[in-house]
Amino acid sequence: MPRPTGRVLTLLELLQSGGTRTVAELADRLGVDGRTVRRYVDQLIDLDVPVESVRGRYGGYRLAPGYRLPPLMLSDDEALAVLLGLIAGRRTGLTTDRTASETASAKIRRVLPRHVARRLDTLLAALAFTDQPGEFDTPDAGVLLTIADAVRHLRPVSIRYTDREGRRSERTLHPYGVVAHAGRWYVTGEDAQLGEDRTFRLDRIDDARTLPGSFAAPAGPDPAQRVVSGFATAEYRHEVTLRIHGTVAQIRARLPETVASLEEHEPATERWRRVEVRAERLDWVPPVLAALDRPFVVERPDELRDLVVAFADRLTSSARGERGSAGRP
Amino acid sequence: MPRPTGRVLTLLELLQSGGTRTVAELADRLGVDGRTVRRYVDQLIDLDVPVESVRGRYGGYRLAPGYRLPPLMLSDDEALAVLLGLIAGRRTGLTTDRTASETASAKIRRVLPRHVARRLDTLLAALAFTDQPGEFDTPDAGVLLTIADAVRHLRPVSIRYTDREGRRSERTLHPYGVVAHAGRWYVTGEDAQLGEDRTFRLDRIDDARTLPGSFAAPAGPDPAQRVVSGFATAEYRHEVTLRIHGTVAQIRARLPETVASLEEHEPATERWRRVEVRAERLDWVPPVLAALDRPFVVERPDELRDLVVAFADRLTSSARGERGSAGRP
DNA sequence: AAATAGTGGACAGAATCGGTCCGGTATTAG
DNA sequence: CTAATACCGGACCGATTCTGTCCACTATTT
Known part of the structure; x- marks a missing residue:
């Protein structure tokens, strides 16, 4: 029997996995009084979880679309379906925002229970996309997530970087954007110490952590794209x-x-x-x-x-x- | 300044969106003392969220694979990528478990903020899959979720059903499985009143709610499949x-x-x-x-x-x- | 009209929360 | 080897929150 916090979360899970549920049923499952369930619902609403109530006979509580996305509780199978879907989306080109697809994937992968991860690996191994074009190496989940998050919230990051010659350094970066290009992932931004724009390969970054504070959004049209455009004249056969x-x-x-x-x-x-x-x-x-x-x-x-x-x-x-x-x- | 529940959730979100974070940083973001952050971490661990600590210099907290999947906090873009991925997965056949794919999709759709839903609809409309075989109608999210959940936890459900002749009835069902067949979704199970196996079309079910208690898992090999095999000799050209x-x-x-x-x-x-x-x-x-x-x-x-x-x-x-x-x- | 269900105020005892203080341990840089 | 950085977790204690109980009220459906 968990603390209140846990019970509120359990309530959220119950609401997420079913249609309309009565207070009595929820109270029974949570092992608390009905009144408390109503108080929990109030809490969820405070947290921007859009719980809707239906009064009268056949009434109860249910979830509804809201202003922001609440935490999702997926089952193992669902998580697997989502990961496979993300891969499928990338392969078919249905995915419009590659970074979002990668970060979503990374978030799930990182917490995927081992037995599910094993199933996923088996499936992927069996797939053996020998004949598919443009499969990208996925970068390290932790680094990608940290940096993508920093880009979104305009937060400086400290990165540990190993350059082409194997020299390690620690830099403070104001990251503008994350781009995938020719099978590699890059982050572009301003090196805070040098005061000039630089591009780093994500797979060369050993560790990244956000720093307190935030930086001003860079001026001009999409600097990430601008920096990467240097690659445009790539060498393909x-x-x-x-x-x-x-x-x-x-x-x-x-x-x-x-x-x-x-x-x-x-x-x-x-x-x-x-x-x-x-x-x-x-x-x-x-x-x-x-x-x-x-x-x-x-x-x-x-x-x-x-x-x-x-x-x-x-x-x-x-x-x-x-x-x-x-x-x- | 949310209640503890909210702060614990925020902590989870922070951990989910980045690599390793120190207690000091987390404490700062949450506006509480470091000791309290550690207490929150304990709570997350109680909730089966696999938080891992790294000691020493460059230490901090991070997420790790655990035994069960924790709640996921996705951004709008990520949710969109996931939904598109699920569709892509279904279309390409990468998805192995159709039901999981549908329920995951339903869970997300149901709470999707309107402005994101609009983006999704625009994208889907532009797609206009004219030439794809076997596109399925998605059934009502609430009903599908309730029943899929009941199947998994062996819980009886009460359904309101409208049969072919338009007669409405209310039945208690022990659902064995959910199957998609020939563009329609069906639930198979034992009608508790009649005591015999029946199959219902999901789109004919107006409302479903789980009942207290649970039923014994049906004997024999995959009764859902068995019942549906009645369709096997369908009439295709x-x-x-x-x-x-x-x-x-x-x-x-x-x-x-x-x-x-x-x-x-x-x-x-x-x-x-x-x-x-x-x-x-x-x-x-x-x-x-x-x-x-x-x-x-x-x-x-x-x-x-x-x-x-x-x-x-x-x-x-x-x-x-x-x-x-x-x-x- | 009856039955079902959510709404929300008031109250009081119990439980939780959160800050502070502090001695301990693990890890890494130099 | 040592200093610096971080996590670890017990103890204490006042403030706050939580929870169950009781109850009168409203909305819906049959």
Whole structure:
């Protein structure tokens, strides 16, 4: 029998896992009097948890949309579904805010009970995305969370950093933003000691902790993006240019932001759009194009045209039951 | 200046959003003494929140994996990413437990602040999944959550049900399981008054509430599945039989449980597997098969072979730049 | 009209809370 | 090896909060 704090939290959990519940039932489950349950409800409301009451017969308490999100109590299975979903979202490009997806993932992963973590690992191992483009290494959860939090609340952080030559240093940073680029995560911001903008690779940061106080929001349009734009002229083996007929959503479903850039004018109408893809390898492109199931034109490279034709031939052979030529190269 | 409950929750939030934090910092943020912070930490530990301490210089408190999942405090953006992820997971078939995915989604949706809900709706509307197979209607959040919770904890529920003829009735049910089938959600269980197994459509249940007490777990292998197997001989237009070479995960990535049944022996090895798909239409099958990028054989129907060949021809034409024949039918 | 359910004030004893003080232990830098 | 940094947790005690009880009131549904 926990303290009041615990009981209030248990009440929240009960409300979250069901529809409408009567005071009597809640009181029974919590082992307190009905009057106390009502007092707990008042407390939850004070905490901005949107508890709604329904009076009269078939009445009770239930949760409703509110002003801010209350703490969520998920079961193991639900947490697993959420993590898999976040991965799926990143892979399909449905996710619009990569950082939010990563931080959410990190928050859950960090407290995931071991037996659930094991299930997750098994599933992921079995997946073995050998043929998916643009899978990113996830950075250290603690560092990412601390810095993402600092960015949001404009708080300075102290980081321990190891540079390319293996030199360790401790710096105070005013972080502007966190960006994923080419499979790596970076934080950009002002080095408070040097007084100039710098970019650090997250995987080179051993430890990060927020410092008291806060800094002024940087002026100008999205400095994080500005700093990272230095990467824009990256070195990829293949530069693919396509024209695809469809809506932005249709195209993004298979070619997420991390791999393709796309004209996004009139996103909801079907029209021809120029799509540019940078890739180390081309072999994953034909199946993705096929899955799109939209009319397309390969502008370059010619090599890709041949790959698509070869891929289509394999499909035809399979369909005709010519098993000998059905295997992959 | 909230009550202790609120402060404990704030502490949890602080721990969840960052790496290691010292007592001093936490005390400062919470506006209480350091000793009190330590007492709060004790409380969190009592609540099964796995707070870990690191002693010595650079020490502090942080979260660690524990035995059960603590309440999660997500930001708006993170909640949005999670919901989109859950949808993506369902669409791609990465999700293994559909019910968990739905209940997680319902839990979040129900408390989602309106301004976030609006963002979500906008995104979803823009998506307009015209060409995806097997999109399910989501049932009423309250009813689904209540019943899923009752299934897990073996609690009887009282439901208000409207049957096919529009007759309303109130029943006491011992729910065995929740199943999604052919675009609808069902709960199966024993009707406590009648003493026999019944299946109810979730969308026909107006209200559900858990009753005190609990019932004995039903004997025998997965009664939910057994009852639903009555649906097995459903009336679909096309029965597709394929053989696909690959691991279960590879195949499930494009052919989720909701559309295909699959031999799951030796799931992690690449081998030929029989895959059965039931569908109203066949036109979505070729792109899905192509996206799989695995060797396959179409056993039946012959019509599908022709469709795949036609699809491959379209691909080839596109690749060769013959725009005239590149359009969809 | 009856039954079901939430609302909220008042009261008093019990329990909790939170600040202060303090001697202890673990870890790391130098 | 030592100093500095942090966590650890017992003891004490006044102030505050919590909880159960009792009760009259309102809203809904059948």
